[in-house]
Amino acid sequence: MTAPAAPLVAAEDAPVLALLRDGVPHTRAQLIELSGLSRSTLGLRLDSLLASGLVGPAGGGVSSGGRPPAYLAFRADARVIGAIDLGATHGVVALTDLAGRILSLESRELDIAEGPLPILDWATDALARLLAAARRPARDLAGIGVGVPGPVEHSTGIPTNPPIMPGWDGFDVPARLRERYRVPVLVDNDVNLLALGEHATVHPGVDDLFFVKVATGIGAGIISGGRLQRGAQGTAGDLGHVRVPFSSRTPAHGAADADLEALASGPALAGALAAAGIPATSTSDVAALARAGDPAAIDAVRQAGRDLGEVVATCVNVLNPSVVVIGGGLVLAGEHLVAGVREVVYGQSTPLATRYLTITESRSGETGGVTGAAIMLVQHLLEPR
Amino acid sequence: MTAPAAPLVAAEDAPVLALLRDGVPHTRAQLIELSGLSRSTLGLRLDSLLASGLVGPAGGGVSSGGRPPAYLAFRADARVIGAIDLGATHGVVALTDLAGRILSLESRELDIAEGPLPILDWATDALARLLAAARRPARDLAGIGVGVPGPVEHSTGIPTNPPIMPGWDGFDVPARLRERYRVPVLVDNDVNLLALGEHATVHPGVDDLFFVKVATGIGAGIISGGRLQRGAQGTAGDLGHVRVPFSSRTPAHGAADADLEALASGPALAGALAAAGIPATSTSDVAALARAGDPAAIDAVRQAGRDLGEVVATCVNVLNPSVVVIGGGLVLAGEHLVAGVREVVYGQSTPLATRYLTITESRSGETGGVTGAAIMLVQHLLEPR
Numbered sequence: 087m088t089a090p091a092a093p094l095v096a097a098e099d100a101p102v103l104a105l106l107r108d109g110v111p112h113t114r115a116q117l118i119e120l121s122g123l124s125r126s127t128l129g130l131r132l133d134s135l136l137a138s139g140l141v142g143p144a145g146g147g148v149s150s151g152g153r154p155p156a157y158l159a160f161r162a163d164a165r166v167i168g169a170i171d172l173g174a175t176h177g178v179v180a181l182t183d184l185a186g187r188i189l190s191l192e193s194r195e196l197d198i199a200e201g202p203l204p205i206l207d208w209a210t211d212a213l214a215r216l217l218a219a220a221r222r223p224a225r226d227l228a229g230i231g232v233g234v235p236g237p238v239e240h241s242t243g244i245p246t247n248p249p250i251m252p253g254w255d256g257f258d259v260p261a262r263l264r265e266r267y268r269v270p271v272l273v274d275n276d277v278n279l280l281a282l283g284e285h286a287t288v289h290p291g292v293d294d295l296f297f298v299k300v301a302t303g304i305g306a307g308i309i310s311g312g313r314l315q316r317g318a319q320g321t322a323g324d325l326g327h328v329r330v331p332f333s334s335r336t337p338a339h340g341a342a343d344a345d346l347e348a349l350a351s352g353p354a355l356a357g358a359l360a361a362a363g364i365p366a367t368s369t370s371d372v373a374a375l376a377r378a379g380d381p382a383a384i385d386a387v388r389q390a391g392r393d394l395g396e397v398v399a400t401c402v403n404v405l406n407p408s409v410v411v412i413g414g415g416l417v418l419a420g421e422h423l424v425a426g427v428r429e430v431v432y433g434q435s436t437p438l439a440t441r442y443l444t445i446t447e448s449r450s451g452e453t454g455g456v457t458g459a460a461i462m463l464v465q466h467l468l469e470p471r
Numbered sequence: 472m473t474a475p476a477a478p479l480v481a482a483e484d485a486p487v488l489a490l491l492r493d494g495v496p497h498t499r500a501q502l503i504e505l506s507g508l509s510r511s512t513l514g515l516r517l518d519s520l521l522a523s524g525l526v527g528p529a530g531g532g533v534s535s536g537g538r539p540p541a542y543l544a545f546r547a548d549a550r551v552i553g554a555i556d557l558g559a560t561h562g563v564v565a566l567t568d569l570a571g572r573i574l575s576l577e578s579r580e581l582d583i584a585e586g587p588l589p590i591l592d593w594a595t596d597a598l599a600r601l602l603a604a605a606r607r608p609a610r611d612l613a614g615i616g617v618g619v620p621g622p623v624e625h626s627t628g629i630p631t632n633p634p635i636m637p638g639w640d641g642f643d644v645p646a647r648l649r650e651r652y653r654v655p656v657l658v659d660n661d662v663n664l665l666a667l668g669e670h671a672t673v674h675p676g677v678d679d680l681f682f683v684k685v686a687t688g689i690g691a692g693i694i695s696g697g698r699l700q701r702g703a704q705g706t707a708g709d710l711g712h713v714r715v716p717f718s719s720r721t722p723a724h725g726a727a728d729a730d731l732e733a734l735a736s737g738p739a740l741a742g743a744l745a746a747a748g749i750p751a752t753s754t755s756d757v758a759a760l761a762r763a764g765d766p767a768a769i770d771a772v773r774q775a776g777r778d779l780g781e782v783v784a785t786c787v788n789v790l791n792p793s794v795v796v797i798g799g800g801l802v803l804a805g806e807h808l809v810a811g812v813r814e815v816v817y818g819q820s821t822p823l824a825t826r827y828l829t830i831t832e833s834r835s836g837e838t839g840g841v842t843g844a845a846i847m848l849v850q851h852l853l854e855p856r
């Protein structure tokens with residue numbers, strides 16, 4: 087058990103900090119009104135926040151006399167966060183500020199099956215290079231967030247039976263990173279982090295968001311009541327092995343009643359196309375073929391959208407989100423995937439659940455994973471409890 | 472818009488009250504240690520809580536000298552809550568304390584289609600009788616919680632398009648009750664309240680619980696991350712119209728790919744039995760036949776369990792609960808319903824999601840609804856935000 091170290095802010099100071107984290111400088115009088123705290127209690131909270139460096143005079147100016155500065159602001163640059171997003175074939179390491187904004191990043195192709203030691207060594211080296219280039223000493227690093235392409239026991243940061251990550255099962259990721267950096271390290275699966283990142287950057291006011299990633303595997307990240315929900319063992323959102331009802335499948339599209347991943351994942355579509363004599367071996371091959379206008383690829387992606395839609399329709403009835411976001415490599419095929427999802431969900435879910443429902447493509451792109459990893463740390467460090 | 476009135480406790484006092492609500496009296500020194508507050512801040516919080524009457528000397532004794540009492544305790548009897556549980560055919564009104572414990576209750580058969588005026592008048596009259604019998608003046612009433620058998624916009628307490636509640640669509644339930652009692656009134660659908668009640672009374676330590684009610688309709692209440700999740704429009708848990716994959720259905724059990732409610736609700740089973748010449752018109756008829764050993768009824772209930780299991784299996788993969796509770800009138804058929812659910816869920820869900828999963832019958836019985844209604848008020852009144 088690797089204990090995530092203490093937050094940067096005391097629980098009793100966090101509500102005042104939260105008021106300043108909206109990015110707008112405030113006066114003490116405004117903070118008293120917004121917080122409902124007495125002048126003396128607010129003064130104690132601000133003393134503590136000013137001492138931590140998380141809050142300072144707005145504009146960064148130094149107070150010239152003995153009077154307190156008129157406007158106070160959150161200093162997102164007080165510390166930095168290391169964000170590591172590891173996919174099956176690609177890795178991204180970023181340095182962010184305490185608002186989760188990316189300051190710089192480094193990426194490379196990799197094979198997650200190389201195992202944890204070489205990959206985490208690359209990531210920690212990359213982080214050292216980013217810190218050096220930004221002229222930030224290691225003591226400025228407030229924490230590290232890591233996303234991996236498989237299930238993780240979130241409380242310990244240890245991958246558990248990850249199907250596409252041989253060598254990572256039971257590996258203590260936080261302990262390895264903490265040999266190099268003595269900071270809190272949190273680990274989660276990549277889909278949860280994509281959901282966190284998309285929520286924070288694109289849909290910050292939405293309390294109920296359902297993010298589905300379709301690539302080598304299929305999984306979902308669930309925001310309910312404004313919080314990421316990981317479930318009892320951290321496996322919430324495991325859509326890959328959900329059975330698909332066959333209402334929308336025709337005989338031309340193969341046998342009914344299979345697992346979603348066997349029908350709609352990138353490799354499943356590539357396999358079906360290859361069997362029909364069209365060269366495709368990966369999600370990106372399928373996406374490229376569909377983008378280029380190949381009719382069989384377009385048809386396959388559209389049907390994958392419908393199959394996904396069957397499962398999303400159930401999730402919409404169960405979770406009643408206001409936004410469903412479709413992400414992952416297969417969305418690069420164009421609008422066909424989301425169109426298939428919409429076709430089935432609007433046809434099947436109850437009117438009350440779909441009246442105000444938006445189904446849309448992910449907008450966070452290749453940096454969605456590191457943004458989510460940084461947001462996970464921001465929440466841990468600045469929103470204790 | 473009926474504004475739910477202010478909580479009984481200020482937000483800044485709630486954490487100290489929460490420490491005392493575990494039922495164990497504490498000294499000031501213990502509370503300082505548990506809360507991490509300074510002696511002076513804790514003193515301010517306790518002054519406020521003592522003044523409110525929510526906290527008092529343990530055992531109810533009065534301090535004899537000038538010294539503060541040695542032990543302090545939560546006084547769950549400081550105020551009372553009115554809990555109203557309205558079903559399709561049955562109503563229960565209870566008086567509870569601030570811990571959600573039932574002090575007294577009154578119940579009757581009713582037809583929800585009589586409409587809101589006669590039914591809410593009965594409920595408010597029953598509440599007046601319970602208050603009088605308990606010798607509690609109306610000013611002791613801290614709030615009223617109401618459960619209804621249909622979708623409710625929780626923020627306003629107004630039923631929205633409830634299919635089995637003609638006359639209730641758009642009716643302002645809180646406004647009607649507040650003509651009689653000037654207290655906060657919160658309304659929710661009955662399944663959410665059953666989930667809240669079962670969680671609070673039977674599984675208080677569980678963060679992720681999925682409660683399914685099978686009776687005239689089929690619906691679920693979802694506890695994720697320790698909180699009831701209502702979704703964006705308050706319709707989360709709508710299982711009735713989810714499509715059922717047909718893997719476990721045989722031709723003997725009818726056509727595949729229908730809505731869950733058309734396959735597994737009490738009326739659906741009664742209809743199928745009646746078509747086979749067995750007299751049954753309601754959920755309770757089906758349950759009675761199965762309890763009496765009728766083979767066709769047992770077979771129908773077992774298959775309803777499997778059909779429900781198909782949908783629960785998906786929900787288990789998506790939500791990763793540690794406890795699934797099956798409630799509603801059809802569980803009175805005996806173990807057949809839950810056995811069918813278990814058969815499919817353990818066969819289909821991923822090992823990681825089912826390794827620590829318990830699937831069990833509801834234990835809260837006929838008072839589950841009023842208990843849940845009271846817990847909803849307790850959380851609103853004593854856990855602000």
